[in-house]
Amino acid sequence: MRPIKTIAAGIALAVGLGGAALAADKTKVGFIYVGPIGDGGYTYQHDQGRLAVEKHFGDKVETVYQESVPEGADAERAITQMALNGADLIFTTSFGFMDPTVAVAKKFPNVKFEHATGFKRADNLGTYSARFYEGRTVIGTIAGRMTKTNKIGYIGAYPIPEVIRGINAAFIAARKVNPDVEFNIVWAYTWFDPAKEADAAKALLEQGADVILQHTDSTAPSAAAEKAGNVITFGQASDMAEYKPRPRVSSIIDNWAPYYIERVQAVMDGTWKSDDTWSGIGAGMVEIGEITGVPDDVKKEAEGIRDQIAAGTLHPFTGPLNKQDGTPWLAAGETADDGTLLGMNFYVEGIKGELPK
Amino acid sequence: MDLSAIDPMLLLASLMAASTPVLLAAIGELVVEKSGVLNLGVEGMMITGAICGFAIAVESGSPMLGFLGAAVCGALLSMLFAWLTQYALANQVASGLALTMFGLGLSSLIGQGYQGIKPPATHDLNIPLISDIPVIGPILFQHDPLVYFSIALVAAVWAMLKFSRAGLILRSVGENHSAAHALGYKVVRIRVLAIMFGGACAGLGGAYLSLIQVPQWTEGMTAGAGWIALALVVFASWKPWRVILGAYLFGGISILQLNLQAVGVNIPVAYLAMAPYVVTIVVLVIISSDRKRVSLNAPASLGRVFHASH
Numbered sequence: 001m002r003p004i005k006t007i008a009a010g011i012a013l014a015v016g017l018g019g020a021a022l023a024a025d026k027t028k029v030g031f032i033y034v035g036p037i038g039d040g041g042y043t044y045q046h047d048q049g050r051l052a053v054e055k056h057f058g059d060k061v062e063t064v065y066q067e068s069v070p071e072g073a074d075a076e077r078a079i080t081q082m083a084l085n086g087a088d089l090i091f092t093t094s095f096g097f098m099d100p101t102v103a104v105a106k107k108f109p110n111v112k113f114e115h116a117t118g119f120k121r122a123d124n125l126g127t128y129s130a131r132f133y134e135g136r137t138v139i140g141t142i143a144g145r146m147t148k149t150n151k152i153g154y155i156g157a158y159p160i161p162e163v164i165r166g167i168n169a170a171f172i173a174a175r176k177v178n179p180d181v182e183f184n185i186v187w188a189y190t191w192f193d194p195a196k197e198a199d200a201a202k203a204l205l206e207q208g209a210d211v212i213l214q215h216t217d218s219t220a221p222s223a224a225a226e227k228a229g230n231v232i233t234f235g236q237a238s239d240m241a242e243y244k245p246r247p248r249v250s251s252i253i254d255n256w257a258p259y260y261i262e263r264v265q266a267v268m269d270g271t272w273k274s275d276d277t278w279s280g281i282g283a284g285m286v287e288i289g290e291i292t293g294v295p296d297d298v299k300k301e302a303e304g305i306r307d308q309i310a311a312g313t314l315h316p317f318t319g320p321l322n323k324q325d326g327t328p329w330l331a332a333g334e335t336a337d338d339g340t341l342l343g344m345n346f347y348v349e350g351i352k353g354e355l356p357k
Numbered sequence: 358m359d360l361s362a363i364d365p366m367l368l369l370a371s372l373m374a375a376s377t378p379v380l381l382a383a384i385g386e387l388v389v390e391k392s393g394v395l396n397l398g399v400e401g402m403m404i405t406g407a408i409c410g411f412a413i414a415v416e417s418g419s420p421m422l423g424f425l426g427a428a429v430c431g432a433l434l435s436m437l438f439a440w441l442t443q444y445a446l447a448n449q450v451a452s453g454l455a456l457t458m459f460g461l462g463l464s465s466l467i468g469q470g471y472q473g474i475k476p477p478a479t480h481d482l483n484i485p486l487i488s489d490i491p492v493i494g495p496i497l498f499q500h501d502p503l504v505y506f507s508i509a510l511v512a513a514v515w516a517m518l519k520f521s522r523a524g525l526i527l528r529s530v531g532e533n534h535s536a537a538h539a540l541g542y543k544v545v546r547i548r549v550l551a552i553m554f555g556g557a558c559a560g561l562g563g564a565y566l567s568l569i570q571v572p573q574w575t576e577g578m579t580a581g582a583g584w585i586a587l588a589l590v591v592f593a594s595w596k597p598w599r600v601i602l603g604a605y606l607f608g609g610i611s612i613l614q615l616n617l618q619a620v621g622v623n624i625p626v627a628y629l630a631m632a633p634y635v636v637t638i639v640v641l642v643i644i645s646s647d648r649k650r651v652s653l654n655a656p657a658s659l660g661r662v663f664h665a666s667h
Contacts, residue, residue: 036465036576038472068577153619186618193580194571196611199375203615206367219473220571227478227572242473356625 027268029053029260030087031065032078034094035192041217042191042237042254043067046093046116049256056261060268071096079104083111089267091260092116094191095160101125112272114263117162119342121274128259131280132162133169133341134309135252136213137316138288138302139234140173142250143181143211145298146232150180153204155214155221157191159356161344163215168348169316170213173305175350183351184209194220201225212247222248232293239289250302251289259285278338282310317341322349363616369496373504376608378403378562378570378579380507382586383593383600384514385558390590391518392551393531393658397453398438399559400583401460406431406560407567408464411574412471414564420479424503424564431560432553434460439552442662443545449660457583465576472574479503479569503565508601510558515597527551531656534663544663559583588637594644595655607633 031050035043050063064087069078075097082090083104089112092101098118105113105125113125121127143152152174156163167185174181184207186200193216201212201221205228212233214221219240225231225247233243235251259277266272279285288306291299308314319330324347330336347355382399389396409430414423438456441447479501488498518524527547530537534544566582567574585607593599614629644654 038465038468038576040473040575184619186615190580192575192577194573194575194578195566195580195582198571199371199612200615202371203612203619206364206371206616207619218575219573220575223475223571223573226475240473242475 026060026062027057027089027264028062028064028085028087029264029267030082030085030090031063032069032075032082032090032092032094032097033065033067034069034071034096035217036067037065039192039217040219040238040240041235043093043217045238045254046091046256049260052257053260053264057264057268061264069097072100076100076103080107083108087111089114089264089272095162112267119276121276123274126274126276128263128277129162130254130256130285131278132252132254132286133165133316134280135286135288136166136169137173137309137314138306139213139250139252140170141177141305142234142291142294142298142302143170143213143232144174144176144178145301146249146294147174147178147181147211149208149210150178150182151207151209152181152183152211152213153201153207153209154183154185155197155200155204155212155216156185156187157216158189159187161342164347164355165341165344166215167351168344171351172316172321172348177301185351185353187356188216190216192217194218197221198224202228205231219243235289241289244290245292249293250291253287253289255285255287280309281306282312323347324349324351324355363620366492366495368612368616370499372605372609372612373496374500374570375612376604377504377507378565379582379586379589379608380601380604381503381510381562381565382559382583383589383604384507384511384597385555385562386586387590387593387595387597387600388514388518388527388558389551389555390659391531391595391656392527392548393534393656393661393663394442394548394552395449395453395660396435396438396456396552396555397450397587398435398456398460398583399555399586400579400581401457401463402431402434402556402559403460403563403566403583403586404464404577404579405434405460405467405563407563407578408468408471408574409560410564411476411567412467414476414568415471415474418477420477420568423476423568424561427560427564428557429560431556431558431563433556434463435552435556435559436549438556439549443549443552446662446664449662461577468574468576472576474574476568476572476574479572501569503561503569511597511601518597528656531658534658534661538663538665544665548663559586562586585633588633591655592633592637592640594640606636 033043037043037047054063066078069075091114093116095117098120101113101115102120105122115127117129118127171183184204188196188200197216197218198220201224210231212221212225214236222233222243225233231247232249233247235248237254239251239253240248315335317336319334320332321330323329382403386399406427410423410427413426414420438452441452442449481499481501488494526542530544530547538544589603592603610629610632
């Protein structure tokens with residue numbers, strides 16, 4: 001028995017070493033996803049970025065991912081596992097992975113980490129996000145122009161700055177073109193639960209909304225809107241093109257591919273540094289999906305706003321703006337600074353309802 | 358805050374539709390538990406039914422075939438559980454949990470390639486004349502066929518358990534399998550049939566989610582509905598009509614919560630999310646508190662392994 005065991009151990013060792021030698025040539029990049037890659041929305045777009053990295057670097061890179069990782073303690077285990085398996089660079093792609101990523105980054109100083117949409121950084125931990133709110137200004141304009149009942153339904157995931165910022169941006173844009181517009185906001189308390197999202201959309205439709213904006217990841221609200229008829233929706237994170245030309249009349253698309261390729265390249269070159277990236281329409285990280293099924297003048301107006309934002313001549317948060325309770329926030333012509341936007345925890349004036357604590 | 362914005366008619370109507378998946382799964386599980394078997398695999402059978410029904414409906418273009426296929430797939434998957442627990446005499450709790458995990462994995466495997474596809478539409482039954490009755494018409498008579506089917510199924514299960522010889526035999530097997538065996542009833546065969554019925558119902562409930570309620574396929578879309586169905590059977594203390602009551606109550610809580618939010622009332626969602634389970638615990642405490650209430654209690658042989666040689 002003993003010789004066999006020794007041989008087996010020898011083989012295992014040889015294979016292990018061989019594997020390690022092979023892996024050393026490749027840069028190993030890990031991705032932690034909050035939903036399934038087939039969600040057709042947020043996680044799907046991150047995975048498109050991962051595939052773009054594979055395509056761009058070919059044999060020089062190896063990517064691994066874990067999908068549907070719950071936000072919380074389990075995330076720390078998943079990230080640790082990935083670091084132990086020899087990943088050189090790990091992207092954690094949801095806000096709720098922030099503290100787990102910080103904790104794991106402390107334990108693995110030689111591994112580089114990038115956390116999406118968060119604000120905690122370290123020497124080996126950078127953050128990146130997209131200015132989705134710029135896209136929401138564009139679709140808020142379309143929503144304000146298109147609503148006939150003047151009621152716009154909004155499905156939010158969690159009351160965190162990221163989502164609140166989107167609501168405010170869309171509301172400001174919609175009010176600008178239609179002063180009578182009202183927002184009905186429903187919190188789903190999940191990023192991804194198609195049945196819940198569909199029910200939320202139905203609840204909003206029953207209360208007279210004829211435009212649904214969503215900040216959750218599945219296409220279920222569009223499906224519910226299609227069934228109800230004569231309601232418009234917008235693709236979230238991904239184009240959601242299967243609902244073209246209606247109910248989905250446009251979309252906010254997250255394009256992570258160029259950023260992921262750039263960061264992987266930096267790790268390969270040894271030039272990677274922890275930093276904070278926050279890019280929008282101008283840099284191409286946020287794209288506006290083809291505008292369909294609306295009158296030409298609405299389409300032109302929305303595209304005009306998109307181009308102004310891209311050129312930097314229009315800021316979605318430009319004063320005069322008051323907070324919900326009426327206290328002044330931005331003076332005429334003043335634009336919001338990134339710090340306030342990142343920590344946004346208030347509605348702007350005109351939005352009804354209380355922000356959950 | 359303007360509560361008048363909530364239309365009670367529409368609320369009740371959408372509540373009935375939203376509760377249907379859980380109702381179907383729960384009435385199936387009730388029959389299983391009445392036969393003395395605890396199948397914790399409801400979630401797994403539901404989601405397998407959801408993808409099977411979806412795939413068959415998409416490929417054939419017929420939602421009805423999809424529902425039929427979902428029931429068959431749910432029953433097939435439950436046969437795995439039946440084999441493990443009735444022939445291999447495995448522990449029912451462990452086998453049921455394994456079935457849930459297996460179903461979740463299997464469904465996402467089958468579901469590759471079905472994401473982002475729209476299923477053929479299931480039309481509501483608009484019964485002429487009575488669907489036009491004010492108030493009652495929109496609440497009761499403008500649903501899809503499955504809503505009526507689920508209610509009819511509850512009525513059928515109730516009548517079967519209460520009045521028929523088959524129901525009496527099923528209950529005797531669940532209360533005391535040794536005595537039933539001594540009387541010459543085929544305990545294992547009866548239980549396998551009950552398990553298959555439960556699987557078919559769970560599959561139908563899943564297909565209702567993917568074909569009517571959402572309607573599309575996404576991984577993990579049942580999101581715990583199977584566990585609510587299990588809690589519901591206990592809440593109903595194994596009585597069919599109370600399953601309807603419980604399903605509409607639980608479904609009502611989740612729908613009402615979204616409607617309240619939409620008109621600007623803030624209730625911490627965590628309370629509402631745990632409400633079904635809190636109520637179930639309360640019911641458990643009540644039925645076990647008093648000997649007089651023993652008739653409310655679980656089938657006496659629930660979860661116990663039956664071995665014919667004893």
